[in-house]
Amino acid sequence: MDVPLPRACPHCGGGVTETRVASQIQEDLPVVRPHVRRFDVHVGCCRQCGRRVQGRHPLQTTDALGAARTHLGPQAVALIVLLNKQLGLSHGKISALLRDGFGLHVRPSGVTHALHRAARQAGPTYDALREQVRGSPVVSPDETSWKVAGELWWLWAFATATTVVYAIQPGRGFDDAAAVLGTEFDGVLVRDGWAPYRHFTHAVHQTCLAHLIRRCREIAEAHPRAPWPQHVKAVLQQALEIRDRAAAGEISAHGAAVARGHLVTRLLDLLEAPGGLADCHRLAAHLTIEFPALFAFLSEPTVDATNWRAEQALRPAVVNRKVSGGNRSSRGAATQQVLSSVVQTAHLRDLDAREVLVELLRAPHPIVSPALVTLH
Numbered sequence: 590m591d592v593p594l595p596r597a598c599p600h601c602g603g604g605v606t607e608t609r610v611a612s613q614i615q616e617d618l619p620v621v622r623p624h625v626r627r628f629d630v631h632v633g634c635c636r637q638c639g640r641r642v643q644g645r646h647p648l649q650t651t652d653a654l655g656a657a658r659t660h661l662g663p664q665a666v667a668l669i670v671l672l673n674k675q676l677g678l679s680h681g682k683i684s685a686l687l688r689d690g691f692g693l694h695v696r697p698s699g700v701t702h703a704l705h706r707a708a709r710q711a712g713p714t715y716d717a718l719r720e721q722v723r724g725s726p727v728v729s730p731d732e733t734s735w736k737v738a739g740e741l742w743w744l745w746a747f748a749t750a751t752t753v754v755y756a757i758q759p760g761r762g763f764d765d766a767a768a769v770l771g772t773e774f775d776g777v778l779v780r781d782g783w784a785p786y787r788h789f790t791h792a793v794h795q796t797c798l799a800h801l802i803r804r805c806r807e808i809a810e811a812h813p814r815a816p817w818p819q820h821v822k823a824v825l826q827q828a829l830e831i832r833d834r835a836a837a838g839e840i841s842a843h844g845a846a847v848a849r850g851h852l853v854t855r856l857l858d859l860l861e862a863p864g865g866l867a868d869c870h871r872l873a874a875h876l877t878i879e880f881p882a883l884f885a886f887l888s889e890p891t892v893d894a895t896n897w898r899a900e901q902a903l904r905p906a907v908v909n910r911k912v913s914g915g916n917r918s919s920r921g922a923a924t925q926q927v928l929s930s931v932v933q934t935a936h937l938r939d940l941d942a943r944e945v946l947v948e949l950l951r952a953p954h955p956i957v958s959p960a961l962v963t964l965h
Contacts, residue, residue: 727892743758
């Protein structure tokens with residue numbers, strides 16, 4: 590777009606001589622208005638069985654006619670899902686945004702209905718993701734408080750390198766975790782020190798070193814003259830340094846194994862003499878219980894030393910909780926876990942979650958998303 594000089598100087602009215610042409614780039618949003626499609630659905634009757642039959646266009650998302658013939662299309666529903674489950678917008682704010690930004694008049698109750706419809710279509714995909722997590726060689730779980738109908742429930746996150754599955758459960762115990770992982774999960778469990786995780790007796794365990802280092806630091810800050818927590822912290826940090834050196838090829842696998850043996854010996858000596866502070870004794874008791882799960886990551890490079898995957902997976906849910914406070918019903922909780930799992934897994938795999946949702950919404954029946962059933 591050409592922007593010529595004014596005919597006269599705007600300050601003094603004198604003549605103007607052009608000296609150069611400079612470029613300026615402006616990025617803006619187009620004015621968006623709803624795209625309305627009308628489907629003339631042909632309805633008939635089977636001559637053999639007498640049942641009612643009607644046509645279906647690939648762009649349709651429902652077979653509803655009559656009073657329910659007007660509904661939101663897949664792009665609008667996918668946007669609603671992303672605004673609510675990924676960005677944490679409330680149903681009322683989504684309704685206002687659709688009205689003011691897109692000219693779509695949708696009540697908050699219509700937003701709720703759209704979310705439930707998307708979750709129904711994504712149900713088989715959610716089940717497939719749960720099976721992927723259950724069969725994964727390494728899983729990182731974590732949990733946070735959640736409200737359902739005003740009651741305290743728990744939102745669990747089970748994260749792998751390619752998949753995130755959420756489960757909103759009434760409890761925080763072994764049975765709730767096993768509902769997703771299975772009671773005989775035999776992979777590697779990278780978790781924090783929550784006791785129910787240790788009940789997975791078939792699994793190899795790696796406890797989160799970040800939690801333990803933070804606990805050492807807190808004790809050292811509260812008791813600056815106590816050397817014991819600083820020594821324990823140094824052992825744990827040295828384990829992370831050995832991991833990094835092995836990953837960089839600076840030491841061999843044999844060298845890492847030898848270093849691991851030295852760390853084990855040093856930590857055992859420290860656990861035998863924690864000193865007289867109650868905080869140190871409590872940490873020593875916890876480390877004694879968790880001792881078999883402290884250094885598994887030094888034996889297997891694919892195992893993380895912390896449960897960062899699960900903690901990152903919980904962050905969007907925590908943001909959502911601050912806005913919504915949880916779910917008003919068990920149906921809302923089921924919708925929450927399904928859609929959040931689909932959206933976060935798509936994000937983790939660098940897929941367009943909107944395209945995944947649109948494909949699910951346009952399917953005549955609930956299906957497993959081809960994009961998510963294949964590991965990337």
